[in-house]
Amino acid sequence: xxxxxxxxxxxxxxxxxxxxxxxxxxxxxxDMPKGTMxxxxxxxxxxLYAAMPPGQESSGGSAANTCAVAAALGAxxxxxxxxxxxxxxxxxxxxxxxxxxxxxxxxxxxGAPTARCLILVTPDGQRTMNxxxxxxxxxxxxxxxxGLVADAAVTYLEGYLFDPPAAQAAFRRAAAAAHAAGRQVxxxxxxxxxxxxxxxxxxxxxxxxxxxxxxxxxxxxxLYETNTFEAAADQARRDVALAALxxxxxxxxxxxxDSTVTVAAERADVVDTTGAGxxxxxxxxxxxxxxRDLATCGRIASIAAAEVIGHYGxxxxxxxxxxxxxx
Amino acid sequence: xxxxxxxxxxxxxxxxxxxxxxxxxxxxxxDMPKGTMxxxxxxxxxxLYAAMPPGQESSGGSAANTCAVAAALGAxxxxxxxxxxxxxxxxxxxxxxxxxxxxxxxxxxxGAPTARCLILVTPDGQRTMNxxxxxxxxxxxxxxxxGLVADAAVTYLEGYLFDPPAAQAAFRRAAAAAHAAGRQVxxxxxxxxxxxxxxxxxxxxxxxxxxxxxxxxxxxxxLYETNTFEAAADQARRDVALAALxxxxxxxxxxxxDSTVTVAAERADVVDTTGAGxxxxxxxxxxxxxxRDLATCGRIASIAAAEVIGHYGxxxxxxxxxxxxxx
Numbered sequence: 001x002x003x004x005x006x007x008x009x010x011x012x013x014x015x016x017x018x019x020x021x022x023x024x025x026x027x028x029x030x031d032m033p034k035g036t037m038x039x040x041x042x043x044x045x046x047x048l049y050a051a052m053p054p055g056q057e058s059s060g061g062s063a064a065n066t067c068a069v070a071a072a073l074g075a076x077x078x079x080x081x082x083x084x085x086x087x088x089x090x091x092x093x094x095x096x097x098x099x100x101x102x103x104x105x106x107x108x109x110x111g112a113p114t115a116r117c118l119i120l121v122t123p124d125g126q127r128t129m130n131x132x133x134x135x136x137x138x139x140x141x142x143x144x145x146x147g148l149v150a151d152a153a154v155t156y157l158e159g160y161l162f163d164p165p166a167a168q169a170a171f172r173r174a175a176a177a178a179h180a181a182g183r184q185v186x187x188x189x190x191x192x193x194x195x196x197x198x199x200x201x202x203x204x205x206x207x208x209x210x211x212x213x214x215x216x217x218x219x220x221x222x223l224y225e226t227n228t229f230e231a232a233a234d235q236a237r238r239d240v241a242l243a244a245l246x247x248x249x250x251x252x253x254x255x256x257x258d259s260t261v262t263v264a265a266e267r268a269d270v271v272d273t274t275g276a277g278x279x280x281x282x283x284x285x286x287x288x289x290x291x292r293d294l295a296t297c298g299r300i301a302s303i304a305a306a307e308v309i310g311h312y313g314x315x316x317x318x319x320x321x322x323x324x325x326x327x
Numbered sequence: 328x329x330x331x332x333x334x335x336x337x338x339x340x341x342x343x344x345x346x347x348x349x350x351x352x353x354x355x356x357x358d359m360p361k362g363t364m365x366x367x368x369x370x371x372x373x374x375l376y377a378a379m380p381p382g383q384e385s386s387g388g389s390a391a392n393t394c395a396v397a398a399a400l401g402a403x404x405x406x407x408x409x410x411x412x413x414x415x416x417x418x419x420x421x422x423x424x425x426x427x428x429x430x431x432x433x434x435x436x437x438g439a440p441t442a443r444c445l446i447l448v449t450p451d452g453q454r455t456m457n458x459x460x461x462x463x464x465x466x467x468x469x470x471x472x473x474g475l476v477a478d479a480a481v482t483y484l485e486g487y488l489f490d491p492p493a494a495q496a497a498f499r500r501a502a503a504a505a506h507a508a509g510r511q512v513x514x515x516x517x518x519x520x521x522x523x524x525x526x527x528x529x530x531x532x533x534x535x536x537x538x539x540x541x542x543x544x545x546x547x548x549x550l551y552e553t554n555t556f557e558a559a560a561d562q563a564r565r566d567v568a569l570a571a572l573x574x575x576x577x578x579x580x581x582x583x584x585d586s587t588v589t590v591a592a593e594r595a596d597v598v599d600t601t602g603a604g605x606x607x608x609x610x611x612x613x614x615x616x617x618x619r620d621l622a623t624c625g626r627i628a629s630i631a632a633a634e635v636i637g638h639y640g641x642x643x644x645x646x647x648x649x650x651x652x653x654x
Contacts, residue, residue, distance in 0.1 A: 021645075050421070052425060054386065054421070054426050054642055055421075055422065056639075086414055087413055098379060098382075113414070311638070312383075312638070312644065
């Protein structure tokens with residue numbers, strides 16, 4: 001394989017997070033199933049924001065988080081996603097570029113505002129998310145630069161991108177361009193409810209177009225509609241060349257062909273689990289694209305995830321490169 | 328004294344903070360004296376932001392932080408300050424109202440954007456701040472509602488408000504209205520450089536119009552141009568009825584007439600000292616306006632400050648009321 005300009009190209013919904021602490025009662029009063037992501041429209045977002053406690057804003061978006069963490073670990077990273085030409089869009093673009101991520105997407109002018117995700121973090125550290133997609137709904141096939149895809153060793157797609165109507169086509173175009181150039185396609189399942197909304201499309205994509213699959217226990221059992229993690233893992237092993245399946249504090253397993261690598265979770269004081277899966281994928285792909293073995297990829301993934309859940313917000317606040325240096 | 332609708336009315340620069348981690352080398356490359364606040368214009372703000380690492384946004388502003396913390400402690404609080412009619416202004420207003428602070432100021436339409444403060448937090452937890460005042464420069468005398476001032480037991484003014492040109496007049500109007508209604512005026516000196524920029528005006532205000540003074544060691548020695556904390560404290564004791572002087576991890580002293588109360592600092596793992604002084608003033612005033620003795624006011628102040636320096640951002644992320652409940 002010829003050398004590429006980038007190790008990872010992420011494609012996803014470009015979102016600014018608004019993180020607030022809330023008691024469990026707030027979730028039940030607003031009918032939010034804890035730990036999941038719901039899509040809301042502009043009016044619902046305004047209504048919920050008005051009811052929410054004071055927040056902290058930081059750049060988010062699943063694949064964007066992965067890109068930022070991977071870049072912080074030293075990977076060469078690019079990202080495609082749609083923000084609006086507004087203050088929050090400028091914040092998002094700044095944060096990507098400041099981490100060293102190449103972010104060429106032009107902001108949307110005169111349309112919906114930059115997407116935001118209203119995140120309630122309960123005392124147990126779990127995050128419950130409500131996403132207003134805003135400018136992201138305008139992201140489509142035309143936004144995928146096939147040349148950029150060909151120039152990245154791995155194109156990483158977030159499952160959430162199945163939600164905005166035009167993005168599925170972008171998704172398929174990116175996967176086709178990657179394989180045409182002899183590159184790999186990675187997918188994160190993102191959320192069990194998202195999998196549920198788009199199961200046939202996900203199943204088709206995973207079986208036919210994905211080389212590297214990331215999922216947690218709830219997502220992988222939802223994808224294959226199985227009762228046990230083991231049964232779902234067996235199916236994943238048959239469908240993709242490489243799968244990394246995470247189980248929170250029980251660590252993760254990495255499957256390639258007949259082999260299985262078991263990785264322990266890094267110890268962490270859980271403050272806010274937002275972005276844990278994104279950071280795991282980042283560490284894994286940063287390791288993989290720099291030629292590390294699977295056990296080491298899993299270790300770096302766990303270190304990155306542990307850093308991110310130790311504070312509010314999904315982007316690293318510590319020197320991740322230093323933390324992963326000894327691995 | 329008749330019962331008032333509010334315990335505290337804060338008046339200050341309404342600012343959104345952008346907090347980023349930076350090494351000491353970043354400060355020296357950009358000629359920033361560590362631990363201080365510098366005023367910058369729009370162009371310098373854009374330039375610095377482009378050079379800054381990824382950030383987290385949260386509502387800030389010295390007196391606004393004090394108001395949010397005091398409200399979180401259960402005080403009845405109002406705030407006056409000028410944001411713009413933009414996304415960051417909406418974030419600021421949301422965060423004030425979500426803490427329960429009455430915030431009647433109308434946003435500025437068609438002028439400068441909402442003020443922001445670019446904050447670099449070094450590994451030692453110290454914060455170095457660069458403020459673009461934006462919409463705050465339009466805050467003036469007309470923005471001070473004398474009725475609201477008369478309806479608050481304490482009107483709390485931040486020293487930073489001496490910087491925008493029209494605000495000094497607002498400051499004096501507020502102090503006069505408070506005293507005319509038989510209320511008290513509190514002042515925070517904010518920053519030694521700010522004191523230096525406006526020393527004669529500060530000295531005049533403190534000696535003639537301030538009942539309760541908040542300052543740290545650098546600020547109080549700058550105000551009185553003395554070499555020792557003890558000499559400055561003696562002068563403060565003569566100038567104001569009540570002074571609370573903080574000395575970081577060495578705790579604080581509270582001076583009233585001939586009496587001195589010494590308060591130990593609460594133990595804290597220092598992550599980011601942004602807002603420590605603001606939170607101290609909040610705890611102190613929340614205690615004072617609910618009739619607690621000075622030692623207890625100092626304890627609540629120290630608990631609030633310890634919470635705020637334990638995480639990034641100047642607003643509380645824990646249940647402060649619960650933390651102060653045992654005091």
